[in-house]
Amino acid sequence: xxxxxxxxxxxxxxxxxxxxxxxxxxxxxxxxxxxxxxxxxxxxxxxxxxxxxxxxxxxxxxxxxxxxxxxxxxxxxxxxxxxxxxxxxxxxxxxxxxxxxxxxxxxxxxxxxxxxxxxxxxxxxxxxxxxxxxxxxxxxxxxxxxxxxxxxxxxxxxxxxxxxxxxxxxxxxxxxxxxxxxxxxxxxxxxxxxxxxxxxxxxxxxxxxx
Amino acid sequence: xxxxxxxxxxxxxxxxxxxxxxxxxxxxxxxxxxxxxxxxxxxxxxxxxxxxxxxxxxxxxxxxxxxxxxxxxxxxxxxxxxxxxxxxxxxxxxxxxxxxxxxxxxxxxxxxxxxxxxxxxxxxxxxxxxxxxxxxxxxxxxxxxxxxxxxxxxxxxxxxxxxxxxxxxxxxxxxxxxxxxxxxxxxxxxxxxxxxxxxxxxxxxxxxxxxxxxxxxxxxxxxxxxxxxxxxxxxxxxxxxxxxxxxxxxxxxxxxxxxxxxxxxxxxxxxxxxxxxxxxxxxxxxxxxxxxxxxxxxxxxxxxxxxxxxxxxxxxxxxxxxxxxxxxxxxxxxxxxxxxxxxxxxxxxxxxxxxxxxxxxxxxxxxxxxxxxxxxxxxxxxxxxxxxxxxxxx
Ligand code: SF4
Ligand code: SF4
Numbered sequence: 001x002x003x004x005x006x007x008x009x010x011x012x013x014x015x016x017x018x019x020x021x022x023x024x025x026x027x028x029x030x031x032x033x034x035x036x037x038x039x040x041x042x043x044x045x046x047x048x049x050x051x052x053x054x055x056x057x058x059x060x061x062x063x064x065x066x067x068x069x070x071x072x073x074x075x076x077x078x079x080x081x082x083x084x085x086x087x088x089x090x091x092x093x094x095x096x097x098x099x100x101x102x103x104x105x106x107x108x109x110x111x112x113x114x115x116x117x118x119x120x121x122x123x124x125x126x127x128x129x130x131x132x133x134x135x136x137x138x139x140x141x142x143x144x145x146x147x148x149x150x151x152x153x154x155x156x157x158x159x160x161x162x163x164x165x166x167x168x169x170x171x172x173x174x175x176x177x178x179x180x181x182x183x184x185x186x187x188x189x190x191x192x193x194x195x196x197x198x199x200x201x202x203x204x205x206x207x208x209x210x
Numbered sequence: 211x212x213x214x215x216x217x218x219x220x221x222x223x224x225x226x227x228x229x230x231x232x233x234x235x236x237x238x239x240x241x242x243x244x245x246x247x248x249x250x251x252x253x254x255x256x257x258x259x260x261x262x263x264x265x266x267x268x269x270x271x272x273x274x275x276x277x278x279x280x281x282x283x284x285x286x287x288x289x290x291x292x293x294x295x296x297x298x299x300x301x302x303x304x305x306x307x308x309x310x311x312x313x314x315x316x317x318x319x320x321x322x323x324x325x326x327x328x329x330x331x332x333x334x335x336x337x338x339x340x341x342x343x344x345x346x347x348x349x350x351x352x353x354x355x356x357x358x359x360x361x362x363x364x365x366x367x368x369x370x371x372x373x374x375x376x377x378x379x380x381x382x383x384x385x386x387x388x389x390x391x392x393x394x395x396x397x398x399x400x401x402x403x404x405x406x407x408x409x410x411x412x413x414x415x416x417x418x419x420x421x422x423x424x425x426x427x428x429x430x431x432x433x434x435x436x437x438x439x440x441x442x443x444x445x446x447x448x449x450x451x452x453x454x455x456x457x458x459x460x461x462x463x464x465x466x467x468x469x470x471x472x473x474x475x476x477x478x479x480x481x482x483x484x485x486x487x488x489x490x491x492x493x494x495x496x497x498x499x500x501x502x503x504x505x506x507x508x509x510x511x512x513x514x515x516x517x518x519x520x521x522x523x524x525x526x527x528x529x530x531x532x533x534x535x536x537x538x539x540x541x542x543x544x545x546x547x548x549x550x551x552x553x554x555x556x557x558x559x560x561x562x563x564x565x566x567x568x569x570x571x572x573x574x575x576x577x578x579x580x581x582x583x584x585x586x587x588x589x590x591x592x593x594x595x596x597x598x599x600x601x602x603x604x
Binding site for chain 1 (some may be wrong): 262270271273274275276524527529530531582583585589590597604
C-alpha cells in the first residue's frame with residue numbers, strides 16, 4: 001500500500017532519535033579536542049627529516065640529492081645544496097642541504113618524497129594539528145623544524161623504522177666489508193710489492209752484467 | 211484566565227493609550243500597525259532561530275550524532291553564532307549577475323513571507339488585520355515568493371541557480387493547486403474566507419473530540435494533503451529538488467553569500483511557519499484548546515504548541531525521507547494529490563448534507579480511503595518495487 005514504507009521509515013528514525021538518548025553506544029561521534037581515537041600506524045600527514053646522533057643539523061641523513069624536490073607533485077620542497085662535504089653515516093663524504101623548506105599549505109601528504117628518497121632520510125610524520133596563526137612564515141616549514149631524531153620515527157612507525165634501520169645497517173655492513181676487502185686487497189698488493197722489492201732479482205744482475 | 215490570555219492585547223492597548231497623549235491622533239493607527247508588525251517579526255524571527263537549532267539537533271539524533279553542542283549550554287546558542295557569522299561574512303555578487311534583481315530577490319522573498327502573518331490569528335483577538343478575505347490574501351501574497359525565487363535564479367547567471375529556479379517554479383505551481391484545493395473544502399463548510407471566523411467555527415466539542423476539522427474524514431484528508439503540499443511549497447525534504455545540495459549546490463540561491471544567504475533561509479522558514487499556522491487555523495482548531503478542561507491555558511500558547519508540533523513533524527519527515535526525482539514529484543502532484551483534493555470536495559459536501567451519526571462517518575471514510583487506495587495503486591502500477599541488492603557494499 002502507498003505510504004506503508006513512509007510509516008516504517010518514520011518509525012525507524014524515531015527509534016534512532018530516542019535510542020541516541022538512551023544508549024551512548026549508538027553515538028559514534030568522537031568529541032574531538034577532548035577525546036581522540038588512537039592513530040593508525042600508517043597514518044601520515046607531513047614529511048620530516050630524520051637525523052642520527054644528537055645534533056639535529058649535523059646528523060641529518062639528507063645528502064641534498066634533490067630527488068624529492070624533483071618528484072614532489074605540487075613542487076613544495078625547496079633545497080639549496082652545500083658547497084662543502086661532510087661524512088655521512090657510512091663515513092662517505094657527501095653534500096648536505098643548507099636550506100630545506102617544505103610548504104605546509106601546498107603539501108598534499110602523498111608520501112612520494114618518502115618513496116623516492118634513496119637515503120632513508122625523509123619520512124612522514126603523524127602530527128596533524130598543524131594550524132598556525134601566521135599564514136606566510138608559519139606555513140613554510142624549514143630545516144630546524146623538519147629535523148627529528150630517528151627515535152621519533154621508531155616511535156610513530158615502528159615497523160617501517162625497523163625495516164629502514166635494517167636496510168641502513170646492511171649498507172653499513174656492506175660498506176665495512178668492502179672497506180675491509182679493499183684494505184686486505186691493498187695490503188696484499190702492498191705486501192707483494194714489498195716482497196718483490198726485497199727479494200733478489202735473479203735476472204737483473206744478468207742484465208746488469210750484460 | 212482572561213488576564214493572561216489577553217495579556218498581549220491589553221499591553222498593546224495600554225501602550226497605545228500612553229502614546230495617545232503625546233502623538234497626534236492621525237498617527238495612532240499607524241503606530242498600532244507598527245506595534246503588531248514588530249511583535250510578529252520578533253516572535254517569528256526568534257522561532258526561526260529556535261527551529262534551526264532544533265532541526266540541527268534533531269536531525270543529528272536521527273542520524274545518531276550529537277548535533278551542535280559547543281556554543282552555550284548543549285549548543286543552544288548556536289543560532290547566535292550562526293547569525294554573527296552570516297553578518298560579518300563577505301557579500302559576494304557575481305560580476306555577470308544582474309545587480310539590481312540580484313539584490314532585490316532576497317528582500318522580495320522575505321516581504322511576502324512576513325506579509326502573510328497579517329491575517330493569521332495567533333490567539334484570541336490576536337490578529338494583525340481581521341480581514342474578511344484573509345485566506346485569499348494569504349495565498350495571493352504567498353504566490354509572490356515564486357517570482358522572487360525565479361528572480362534569484364535568473365539574475366545570478368549561474369546554471370545551477372537557473373536550474374534550481376526552474377525546478378522551484380514548476381514545483382511550487384504544481385503544489386499550489388492541491389494546497390489551495392484542500393483548503394476550499396473548509397471554506398465551503400464554514401462559508402467564510404476569514405481565518406478568524408474559521409477558527410471560531412471550530413469551537414465546541416462533539417463528545418470527547420473537539421470540533422476541529424481534522425477530526426472529520428474530509429478534514430483529515432484535507433489536512434494531510436495540505437501538509438504535504440505545504441512541505442513542497444516550503445521546498446523541504448523530500449521535496450527539496452530546487453535546492454538539492456547533491457545536484458545543484460544550493461539551487462536558486464547558489465550565488466548568494468553572507469546575510470543575503472541568511473535572508474533566503476529566513477524567508478524559507480518564515481513561510482513554513484506561516485503555512486503551518488494556516489494549517490492550524492484551518493484544520494487544527496487554531497488557538498482553541500483541545501479540551502474544555504484545558505481552557506485555562508492562554509490561547510496563544512495553544513497556537514504555538516501546535517506550531518511546534520507541526521515543526522517537529524516537518525523535521526521528522528526531513529530526517530526520514532530521501533529526495534524525490536522530478537518525474538516522481540510531478541506524478542505525485544498531478545496524478546495523486548490533485549484527484550484526491552478534488553474528491554475531497556465531494557466528501558466535504560456529502561458530509562455536510564448527511565445527518566450526524568454513524569452512516570455519515572462510514573460514507574465519509576469510504577470516500578477518503580477508497581480513492582486513496584485506488585490512486586495509490588495507480589501511482590505504483592508498473593513499478594517493480596523490491597528490496598535493492600548491492601553488489602559490492604554489504
Ligand atoms: S608528501 Fe608529497 S606533496 Fe608533500 S612534500 Fe612529499 S612529495 Fe611533496
Ligand atoms: S630527502 Fe632524500 S631525496 Fe630528498 S634531497 Fe634529501 S636525500 Fe635526496
